[in-house]
Amino acid sequence: MFGRREPAETIKFVDDYCEWYRKLFPEVRSFEAFKYLHLGMISEVKRKTLPEIARVVGLSNEQGLLHFLTESPWEIEKLREARLKLILKVLAGREITLIIDETGDRKKGNTTDYVKRQYIGNLGKIENGIVAVTAYGLLEGMTFPLIFEVYKPKQRLLESDVYHTKPEIAAFMIRKLREMGFKFKLVLADSLYGESESNFIGVLCQLELNFVVAIRSNHGVWLPQGQKVRYNRWRPYNRIFSDGQQEQRYIREIVFGKRRAVQYWQVTTDPETLPPNSTWFIMTLVPGIKYKEVGNLYGLRNWVEYGLKQSKNELGWADFRVTDYSQIQKWWEIIMSAYLLVSLHSQVLNNQPQLAGNKLTDPVVAKFREHDWWDKGSGWKNLLNNLRLVIQPLISFNLLKPWLRVFPVSHLSIGFLTLIALMNRMQGAIPDNLYSEDFLFSSG
Numbered sequence: 001m002f003g004r005r006e007p008a009e010t011i012k013f014v015d016d017y018c019e020w021y022r023k024l025f026p027e028v029r030s031f032e033a034f035k036y037l038h039l040g041m042i043s044e045v046k047r048k049t050l051p052e053i054a055r056v057v058g059l060s061n062e063q064g065l066l067h068f069l070t071e072s073p074w075e076i077e078k079l080r081e082a083r084l085k086l087i088l089k090v091l092a093g094r095e096i097t098l099i100i101d102e103t104g105d106r107k108k109g110n111t112t113d114y115v116k117r118q119y120i121g122n123l124g125k126i127e128n129g130i131v132a133v134t135a136y137g138l139l140e141g142m143t144f145p146l147i148f149e150v151y152k153p154k155q156r157l158l159e160s161d162v163y164h165t166k167p168e169i170a171a172f173m174i175r176k177l178r179e180m181g182f183k184f185k186l187v188l189a190d191s192l193y194g195e196s197e198s199n200f201i202g203v204l205c206q207l208e209l210n211f212v213v214a215i216r217s218n219h220g221v222w223l224p225q226g227q228k229v230r231y232n233r234w235r236p237y238n239r240i241f242s243d244g245q246q247e248q249r250y251i252r253e254i255v256f257g258k259r260r261a262v263q264y265w266q267v268t269t270d271p272e273t274l275p276p277n278s279t280w281f282i283m284t285l286v287p288g289i290k291y292k293e294v295g296n297l298y299g300l301r302n303w304v305e306y307g308l309k310q311s312k313n314e315l316g317w318a319d320f321r322v323t324d325y326s327q328i329q330k331w332w333e334i335i336m337s338a339y340l341l342v343s344l345h346s347q348v349l350n351n352q353p354q355l356a357g358n359k360l361t362d363p364v365v366a367k368f369r370e371h372d373w374w375d376k377g378s379g380w381k382n383l384l385n386n387l388r389l390v391i392q393p394l395i396s397f398n399l400l401k402p403w404l405r406v407f408p409v410s411h412l413s414i415g416f417l418t419l420i421a422l423m424n425r426m427q428g429a430i431p432d433n434l435y436s437e438d439f440l441f442s443s444g
Contacts, residue, residue: 007032010039010057011391016428017341020086024078029409033068034334041315043395044388049318058398069322069330075431076326076333080147083337086430087137087144088181090349095185097138098177100170100193101305102151104131105318113325116153122309132332133169135177136308141381143304143311144343146182147173150325167193167200174203186286187211188301194283210286212297215264217281227257234271237292239299251291254281261285265296296406311380315339344429345383364425390426393419 007028012017018035025031038330050062051071059065068074090389106129120127135146149169152161164172170193187209193200194213204211232253238246254264262285269278282298284406285342289297312318315338320331368374369438371389375382397416404413 010035011394013426013428014039021082025074030072033065037334037339048319056395069327076330079333083412095183097186098184099136099304101134104129112323114150114152114156116156133166135173140348142346142348145339171200171203184209189213191216212284215281215283225442230255235291237295240296251295265294302313341383350429362425364422390423
């Protein structure tokens with residue numbers, strides 16, 4: 001009797017991460033495809049199409065990857081649950097800032113599920129496309145993905161669908177994450193959600209969550225008879241950006257009648273002219289919040305959302321070539337998993353001394369930082385740059401293999417295999433003590 005073969009190896013830090021999910025895939029080929037997609041998505045390939053991913057990971061064609069997305073019997077809900085449980089384990093009870101965002105991408109035609117002419121925030125206009133509501137976590141400057149759900153326009157509902165607004169979808173996400181055990185110290189969202197008091201803001205208040213959300217300039221507040229709106233004086237403050245640079249801005253509180261727990265603010269770059277493109281209205285529920293904190297917390301949402309869109313683009317969020325949402329959903333879930341793979345290498349989330357800036361225990365791994373292109377920054381894209389350098393020898397070898405089969409240059413092959421072995425000295429970002437079958441596959 002032949003034993004079940006072991007899955008093909010990619011690069012060690014990718015294999016170590018994917019091992020967390022291994023028992024979710026009943027077929028070894030499915031697990032291999034899962035690993036290959038992670039390797040391809042974090043690679044430098046500009047368009048993450050299946051043929052391009054197959055090429056850089058060393059496959060002869062993309063059929064195995066396509067089968068994984070369209071036919072392989074794995075369940076997206078179980079993969080998402082395993083990923084969220086991993087995040088909870090890594091957080092170890094720490095509170096996070098929750099960012100509610102939406103991402104839209106232009107798509108041609110109307111054969112793809114839920115594609116319609118609608119407002120695409122990425123483009124700032126109405127286009128034919130698909131939109132998803134997303135929830136991300138932020139901890140000490142590092143972002144990581146939590147959950148997503150496609151927005152289903154009324155005109156494109158399938159037979160079994162129920163229509164939900166984007167704020168309703170976001171409210172459902174927050175309830176689900178809270179039920180799983182996530183702890184939020186603050187929720188950030190834009191004006192679409194800030195104006196939705198009946199469901200989204202109502203849920204935040206019901207769950208007693210602090211929030212900073214944008215609102216429209218014509219936002220209305222009911223006042224008891226005899227009470228008036230008061231505009232306090234403008235106060236200057238320094239808007240601190242993610243790179244440490246500062247810019248002077250101005251803020252004032254708008255008090256509707258008597259001051260309440262929920263507060264309203266106006267922020268601008270010029271209090272004399274109030275330029276429309278750089279003047280914002282904000283609603284907060286943060287006990288004891290100071291005016292300087294309001295502008296920077298709201299600004300935090302802006303740069304985080306910009307960074308999230310860039311990061312998802314790096315991984316191929318919009319590069320799917322399938323039309324059925326069940327398959328698009330699988331593609332997006334793998335993207336979220338690849339995003340987390342990168343995030344886990346940050347010092348904030350990784351307590352192992354690999355690339356997090358602590359004392360390195362392996363002298364080989366310590367030399368990685370001597371590479372001319374090594375990025376010593378601590379942001380998500382800095383980490384992605386460095387992980388791409390680590391997989392570069394393997395990717396390059398895969399691209400050269402067709403020529404090496406034509407002209408077998410043994411010294412070249414040996415050199416590449418030696419370099420890949422050195423790259424494999426870098427361990428994955430999941431500590432060994434987190435691999436717990438009871439934890440991962442419990443039904444609770």
